[in-house]
Amino acid sequence: MTTASVNPPPRLLMGPGPITADPRVLRAMSAQLVGQYDPAMTSYMNETMELYRHVFRTSNEQTLLVDGTSRAGIEAALVSLLEPGDRVLVPVFGRFGHLLAEIGERCGAEVHTIETPWGTVFTPEQVEEAVLAVRPKVLAVVHGDTATTMCQPLDDLGEICRRHDVLLYCDATATLGGNRFETDGWDVDVASAGLQKCLGGPSGSAPITIGSRAVRVIEGRRHVEAGIAESGDVGRGVRIASNYLDLAQIIDYWGPRRLNHHTEATTMLYGARECARLLVDEGVDVAVERHRLHGAAMLAGVQGLGLQVFGDVAHKMHNVVAVHIPDGVDGDRTRAGLLTDFGIEIGTSFGPLHGKVWRIGTMGHNARKDAVLVTLAALEQVLRAAGVPVTAGAGVGAAQEVYA
Amino acid sequence: MTTASVNPPPRLLMGPGPITADPRVLRAMSAQLVGQYDPAMTSYMNETMELYRHVFRTSNEQTLLVDGTSRAGIEAALVSLLEPGDRVLVPVFGRFGHLLAEIGERCGAEVHTIETPWGTVFTPEQVEEAVLAVRPKVLAVVHGDTATTMCQPLDDLGEICRRHDVLLYCDATATLGGNRFETDGWDVDVASAGLQKCLGGPSGSAPITIGSRAVRVIEGRRHVEAGIAESGDVGRGVRIASNYLDLAQIIDYWGPRRLNHHTEATTMLYGARECARLLVDEGVDVAVERHRLHGAAMLAGVQGLGLQVFGDVAHKMHNVVAVHIPDGVDGDRTRAGLLTDFGIEIGTSFGPLHGKVWRIGTMGHNARKDAVLVTLAALEQVLRAAGVPVTAGAGVGAAQEVYA
CATH class of the missing domain: 3.40.640.10 (Type I PLP-dependent aspartate aminotransferase-like (Major domain))
Structure with a gap:
């Protein structure tokens, strides 16, 4: 071979x-x-x-x-x-x-x-x-x-x-x-x-x-x-x-x-x-704060896109957020569109949440502003393609407010 | 830190x-x-x-x-x-x-x-x-x-x-x-x-x-x-x-x-x-033959250096040979000399062979002629430094005959 x-x-x-x-x-x-x-x-x-x-x-x-x-x-x-x-x-x-x-x-x-x-x-x-x-x-x-x-x-x-x-x-x-x-x-x-x-x-x-x-x-x-x-x-x-x-x-x-x-x-x-x-070298506290910041920006961004966040947000990890897949949207097909068209991977779910939520991470090397914003921009596109009405720039804009 | x-x-x-x-x-x-x-x-x-x-x-x-x-x-x-x-x-x-x-x-x-x-x-x-x-x-x-x-x-x-x-x-x-x-x-x-x-x-x-x-x-x-x-x-x-x-x-x-x-x-x-x-890509048979060849060269080389080989040579793996540490030679000190002066690592031993033999490998990327010859040349030097009488070039020469 x-x-x-x-x-x-x-x-x-x-x-x-x-x-x-x-x-x-x-x-x-x-x-x-x-x-x-x-x-x-x-x-x-x-x-x-x-x-x-x-x-x-x-x-x-x-x-x-x-x-x-x-x-x-x-x-x-x-x-x-x-x-x-x-x-x-x-x-x-x-x-x-x-x-x-x-x-x-x-x-x-x-x-x-x-x-x-x-x-x-x-x-x-x-x-x-x-x-x-x-x-x-x-x-x-x-x-x-x-x-x-x-x-x-x-x-x-x-x-x-x-x-x-x-x-x-x-x-x-x-x-x-x-x-x-x-x-x-x-x-x-x-x-x-x-x-x-x-x-x-x-x-x-x-x-x-x-x-x-x-x-x-x-x-x-x-x-x-x-x-x-x-x-x-x-x-x-x-x-x-x-x-x-x-x-x-x-x-x-x-x-x-x-x-x-x-x-x-x-x-x-x-x-x-x-x-x-x-x-x-970065400082463990500094890294934790970086994860908090970019996690908060992603959270604001997905909310800005009109997505409903799963679970008790007060007890959410900094580095991952779960959002309900909007009614009528094929979760796996939308994820595949993100991957093949934009090169961005977000997560599916297990057990009782299977097919119900997407999980989006902001961690390690990817706890960065550009990674957050580009993901929100691409998510806006695939949501729109799936028939979800989304205000242009709503996700990125909400995240930018966190960074402001 | x-x-x-x-x-x-x-x-x-x-x-x-x-x-x-x-x-x-x-x-x-x-x-x-x-x-x-x-x-x-x-x-x-x-x-x-x-x-x-x-x-x-x-x-x-x-x-x-x-x-x-x-x-x-x-x-x-x-x-x-x-x-x-x-x-x-x-x-x-x-x-x-x-x-x-x-x-x-x-x-x-x-x-x-x-x-x-x-x-x-x-x-x-x-x-x-x-x-x-x-x-x-x-x-x-x-x-x-x-x-x-x-x-x-x-x-x-x-x-x-x-x-x-x-x-x-x-x-x-x-x-x-x-x-x-x-x-x-x-x-x-x-x-x-x-x-x-x-x-x-x-x-x-x-x-x-x-x-x-x-x-x-x-x-x-x-x-x-x-x-x-x-x-x-x-x-x-x-x-x-x-x-x-x-x-x-x-x-x-x-x-x-x-x-x-x-x-x-x-x-x-x-x-x-x-x-x-x-x-x-190399071919599994070709790689096995390569290991056989360089293992045979290393075996001949250590024998050429006057070292006695441990065990039943007819049933030896191609890729490693054990040699008795000559009488009066500090095995670990000699190995350390090889490492610090020549950058070459050979192995010590476990259990009943601990302190009695060195183990020398010729495998994977290092089943190569230059790796075999340079190891034998360095081994000759450290053996001589440890007081073992070794004929100059005896190890490398014996290996070269295998390659000829």
């Missing part, structure tokens, strides 16, 4: 992620490899840990990368914390809450969920009530669920968890870097993310931070890998059911012992490091 | 992998992203499947990528095939056999091993005898174990497995693309690999091929993910203990249903696709 090298069509990815990568991240990823234990590699790994401590706002020593997509980071956290029979509580407010529950089940945990309608979030009181009823080992909660665009406030959950001796795991995939996230300030025990949202990189690396309470649980389940046994430390807990996602071994690989585990995905590490480097 | 962008020192990676990536692969990886369901992405995924069918020498429809390092591919295969209590037989002839056994244990399988001294391989009779004694569901075997450099002949194992109704899984990480590997010709049910050896790419993507007998087992364990339930198909088997490495879900993601699972690691996919594309 004859196949050409990749030559992707130019796209502006304004969906809920993945988004267009920052060219600087792709450039860093084109650097040549060094060996796993090269002094340069060791420095890159240590710098990556330190950079992500800034991004996660933590002093956690164990701040590192899981080699896989954001889902690998989630599963690494849960499979390393949860032993079969352990209780885990998952507040579900969108698709990714279901995912946490499902992974918990696969770990053999006793999974308890509470649910709130899509488009809403939980109050701290609702969560505490469930914690008291379930008495879980772990509270596993999504910070921002792109399925609904909602951002669950976490400010009080860490304190509730400490008070009741519960570990708090947060999936920050969709929010980190574009919304305030305070690992230490909120007493989050473990948080994980991915590069393909506000961090401006490609999917394939999962930054994770693990606090000391969680490290103790994980290290209690350590069993040394056969064939490289240098030490006999075997924990008291049930052995972690995964080798690849065993955080105890991954900690040993990133730590001063540098015990061989997987072969680090060097190119993804270069990318993850660059994502964090650019964010820290 | 202020950190500069990555700027790795120039290295020639002549260890057992990772190796210097083909610059064309890194270039392909610098291409901009497209969305997960973009028509361009769907084409790239389908082309990647077809390219790896050529690389694995198979007509298996289910030939795809697991988003993680080669170890993720191994675990995906084993966790998707093995239910708790299932028997798995692992012939162990090096470190990676221990890894397969360990992963099998973590899956809750009843793991049986047979062992042969490091530096040797098994006869088909030894394997069949063990199959008859254990009656496993799965025979899990490493093709080439870089820990010992040995390549286990697989020609007869598939036939043995078919005769006794056993599934054959092969870890082809270290061999694929540089040594003959015949998925269909050898009746291999599942094989997985990585990019960082003979395929000439960076670690972080695990090509895998799954034959129809294995697909039936895996699909019998399918449970539909909550939150995207479009279909009610639930298999009869025990649910796969991992979500991230659940091959039933990954098959649905790569297949015509395109059911959302993880967010594909697009950049790694670009890289994996380019690795296979270059290999298929």
Whole structure:
């Protein structure tokens, strides 16, 4: 067979992620490899840990990368914390809450969920009530669920968890870097993310931070890998059911012992490091404010186009907005028109929202004025083509007012 | 903190992998992203499947990528095939056999091993005898174990497995693309690999091929993910203990249903696709012969330098050779000299060989005459500096005779 090298069509990815990568991240990823234990590699790994401590706002020593997509980071956290029979509580407010529950089940945990309608979030009181009823080992909660665009406030959950001796795991995939996230300030025990949202990189690396309470649980389940046994430390807990996602071994690989585990995905590490480097260089607070601004402009713009926004706007993530597809409009056909005629991608939806809303992102490299305005201009055209009456310039104009 | 962008020192990676990536692969990886369901992405995924069918020498429809390092591919295969209590037989002839056994244990399988001294391989009779004694569901075997450099002949194992109704899984990480590997010709049910050896790419993507007998087992364990339930198909088997490495879900993601699972690691996919594309363009047989040639030259070269080769040379992989560290030589110090003075990395060793042998690779982009000769020239210098009497030009000369 004859196949050409990749030559992707130019796209502006304004969906809920993945988004267009920052060219600087792709450039860093084109650097040549060094060996796993090269002094340069060791420095890159240590710098990556330190950079992500800034991004996660933590002093956690164990701040590192899981080699896989954001889902690998989630599963690494849960499979390393949860032993079969352990209780885990998952507040579900969108698709990714279901995912946490499902992974918990696969770990053999006793999974308890509470649910709130899509488009809403939980109050701290609702969560505490469930914690008291379930008495879980772990509270596993999504910070921002792109399925609904909602951002669950976490400010009080860490304190509730400490008070009741519960570990708090947060999936920050969709929010980190574009919304305030305070690992230490909120007493989050473990948080994980991915590069393909506000961090401006490609999917394939999962930054994770693990606090000391969680490290103790994980290290209690350590069993040394056969064939490289240098030490006999075997924990008291049930052995972690995964080798690849065993955080105890991954900690040993990133730590001063540098015990061989997987072969680090060097190119993804270069990318993850660059994502964090650019964010820290910009200032994490500045980047969050940038996401707030462009998210607000997009929100005003879609409202200006006459589109109705889904969900509780007061609890929306900065970086994604869901809008109801107007009556009589074929959502997928309109999205296809945006893609083929304008090179712009916006998102479809899952589950109960399937076919009902579009999801439009403003994150990472694409949290920019030109990306917002061009998307609104193109959206105006495809809406009009679909028979929706739209005042010329209404979307762009409303966004410009936010920028003014 | 202020950190500069990555700027790795120039290295020639002549260890057992990772190796210097083909610059064309890194270039392909610098291409901009497209969305997960973009028509361009769907084409790239389908082309990647077809390219790896050529690389694995198979007509298996289910030939795809697991988003993680080669170890993720191994675990995906084993966790998707093995239910708790299932028997798995692992012939162990090096470190990676221990890894397969360990992963099998973590899956809750009843793991049986047979062992042969490091530096040797098994006869088909030894394997069949063990199959008859254990009656496993799965025979899990490493093709080439870089820990010992040995390549286990697989020609007869598939036939043995078919005769006794056993599934054959092969870890082809270290061999694929540089040594003959015949998925269909050898009746291999599942094989997985990585990019960082003979395929000439960076670690972080695990090509895998799954034959129809294995697909039936895996699909019998399918449970539909909550939150995207479009279909009610639930298999009869025990649910796969991992979500991230659940091959039933990954098959649905790569297949015509395109059911959302993880967010594909697009950049790694670009890289994996380019690795296979270059290999298929060269010709898989031609690439194997190239690895044979440069491996033979390196073998002759190290023997010319007076170094004693470890293990059964008749069963050595083409792409790596292990040599005994001469008496009185500090192995790590000599390796460090090679790295810092010449920019060349060779490998240390694990387990029983730790501190006793060096491992030298000639694979992927570095299976080239200049890489072989410059490594031998530098090795001559550091051996002499370590007090080993070496005839000037002996290594390079012996290699040149192979090339003549």
